Amino acid sequence: MILDITAPDLAVLIGRHGRTLESLQTLVSLLVSRKLGFRYPVSIDVEGYKGRRHDKVIGMAKSAAARAVAQGRTVNLPPMSAYERRLVHIALRDDDRIDTHSEGVDPERRVVITLR
Structure with a gap:
């Protein structure tokens, strides 16, 4: 699953050196995997940062x-x-x-x- 988030002024979701974005991706991946019952890779990008x-x-x-x-x-x-x-x-x-x-x-x- 790939989530590409775009909107004005989303730098707060990226965080310093992308650490907030990495944490957000980890949390969403864990939630999705727990809900599905198996590991499902999730990739999140904000305004093309990655x-x-x-x-x-x-x-x-x-x-x-x-x-x-x-x-x-x-x-x-x-x-x-x-x-x-x-x-x-x-x-x-x-x-x-x-x-x-x-x-x-x-x-x-x-x-x-x-x-x-």
Whole structure:
């Protein structure tokens, strides 16, 4: 199930770094799953936030990888959700010049880009 919510001034539903939106999605998913009696995936987006964030995370990953190669050093990305970290790993998996791994403990877990 995909819910795409649009209306003026819904930033409060997104919250800082999308955390409120993630929590809302988790709650709705739990309610739907409990009502149906089985796990049913629910995706909620507000004003296209997830699409914009997806593009921003991919851009950040590619920029950080280029910086790591150009400067010859390890680059730490800011803390991200598990979903966003996964996006980074997928975006950079075909780059033979670098490796990625996650370090830290949630909510401060981050992707680290290292040279091969």
